Amino acid sequence: MAVDAPVRTSVARVASCALWGLEAAPVTVEVDVANGLPHFNVVGLPDTAISEARERVRAAIRNSGFEFPLRRVVANLAPAERKKEGSGFDLAIALGVLRATDQLTVDVTPLCLGELALDGGVRGVRGVMPRVRGALARGVDEVLCAQENAAEAAAAGARAVGVRTLREAVAHLAGEAVRTPAAIPPPAPPPRTAVDLADISGHETPKRALEIAAAGGHSLLLAGPPGTGKTLLARALPGIMPPLDADEAVVASAIHSVAGLVDPARPLLEARPFRAPHHTASHLALVGGGSPPRPGEVSLAHAGALFLDELPEFARHVLDTLREPLEEGSITLSRAAAAATYPARVTLVAAMNPCPCGHAGDPAAPCTCLPDAIERYHARLSGPLMDRIDLRVHVPRLAYEDLRDEGRETSRAVRERVLAARERMRARLGGTRRRTNAELTVAEVRTHCRIDDAGDALAREAMRSRRLSARGVHRALRVARTIADLAASDRIRGEDLALALLLRGAA
């Protein structure tokens, strides 16, 4: 044998991708087929789902009309030191085996993502969008994945080829039956606005507060007797929020992709998410968790609204876990095996009854609660979470004669004002990653929240009577800034600050 003849190796390499939170890392699947007793092993810190890939890969190869080598087969997921999870490596391992045994005669260049069925079919996996984006950032722009994931991969910007079976994948790679890349799907249409503000009578102040929350990203608490329209008001919020911008859409869609919640045909979100977890939700459901950590409701609502109905009914320790994401705009979930960081910048909307029976202050029905019980009910909310709620508004029961039809604004008209206000905020915060007045830093509050004489007098009075801490003043000023933005005013007027103080309860 000539010395310089190329050494025929039987190691095949296929690109794939692992995911920790939203962080994608390239994984090279190396498959070696060597002489020895028939054996098939997967190494490189696989989890149970990956170890079980052996059975799926073996059956899929056989049932696709190929031959599974009766030799010693080792698949390595490199880099080997990080834990990997999920069934998304099946396709890469199978193609690696076929390449190593020369049943596939060309090298596999695209990123391969997909789970195999025993009959050789290719199934979709979660988290395709962030993985494809990670691969794109590293220069891999072609993706081979399940047909149902193709639109999602295309939406992330890759040349995505969807296949239904392992055979189709091999035929495509070998050039026997080349498939055309999937078209970039249209973004998911905004959900037909379930509730329009024009459908809600009266409630001028709650509607105003809703508009302020939508524009400035301030958190809002709606309180009132049952049946007065708190939930209806909250559900009108998505209809007046501005559309997602491109960056937000990609991140929000990626989170939904990781959670397996995207519509396969329309994977890119356009409308802001609106999440409404039930009050029995655990803290893991709310902020995310598990091993590996999955995103929770607060991350799924990223760039949108998180609606907590019946706020005092949530377990207190569950609500307390919301403090960090509300403050930081993201949540880091640390587990022994891995840590994941998910963004969690939400507009919090909460609703509550004024007392356990719901009828305190309700002229239509007597309240049957003892005064101490009402106080305990309110005390459940006191503390750090309530401190982060900038707008608290009472939603009273309306008399029949208040239910008039004229002069109601539509959500569309309100949204116009919100959009204009957001534009002013964007101009102000240009160059930072922050978008809303709720995210203004203390220094920015000083620069941007200039008040007129009437407002100044009010602020001074508040400080003098010690009804307001410096922190309270800052929070009120952020809200007042939004109110002035909605009125297209550069200066904060006295009445803007008055409304902000009133909605905050001046505490």
Add this chain to the structure above:
Amino acid sequence: MIALAPSDPSYPSALRDLERPPDPLWIDGLIDVLARPAVAIVGTRRMTGYGERVARELAMACAAAGIVVVSGFAQGIDTAAHRGALDGGGQTVAVLGESITTFRTTVRGRRRPLVPRIVASGALISEFAAPLTPRYWTFAQRNATIAALARAVVVVEAGEGSGALITAEDTRRLGRTLFAVPGPLGSAASIGTNALIANGFARALLAPDQMLRVVGATDAACAPESAPTDPVLAALRDGPLGVDEIAQRCRMGGAELRSKIALLLVRGQLAPLADGRFRRT
């Protein structure tokens, strides 16, 4: 804390009218306050904003006239009466349906901060000693003590089956003057008081001086807290309201009303509730 036997010279003589005077009577606070002329202001725990205001105004009128306010220190009307007396600079006696020690260790919420104020200017009294668990009958029994201590008893609000109706019954048996505050028709908290008036068991209390005259207070300068002139504060007389409700009551709205409320807030004349409503302070 001291215990007085009925034989003791400083034992309040009014209690000797009872079939079985408390023996001993436990007292935490000033003893001599028990010898002074007193009016009892009692009512339901499930009070309305109207009841809270009336109880408070009556207690303040007593305080201004130098009359001691006796009540049972339950939630609701009783607490509003004690608080009104204290805020008016007067004296008040709380007659407990459990031992003073038990009460002091278990009381929570809005009543807790009142305890030291009552002890400083008036007294907590009880006929029960420490290991006893409070029961329905202990509260019923102390109602007779309340009625006996006072020269006149005012029931501010009482629903059907309210414990205040037991106090009313005791008052009649002891021959003290019984007043009831008329309430709105249809209000569950006024069914009992309206019935007392309708049946002729109680005199309708139409103004505070009626009750003050019974105890012989001559001070004419005992006008109740005058109605506030500020329309926002006036709208909040009968309990907390939300912004839109205030706007409706004041027939005012927009920026003007909001600025007004904000100013009252920062001045501390209004306080926010957790549910977005406002109450007078």
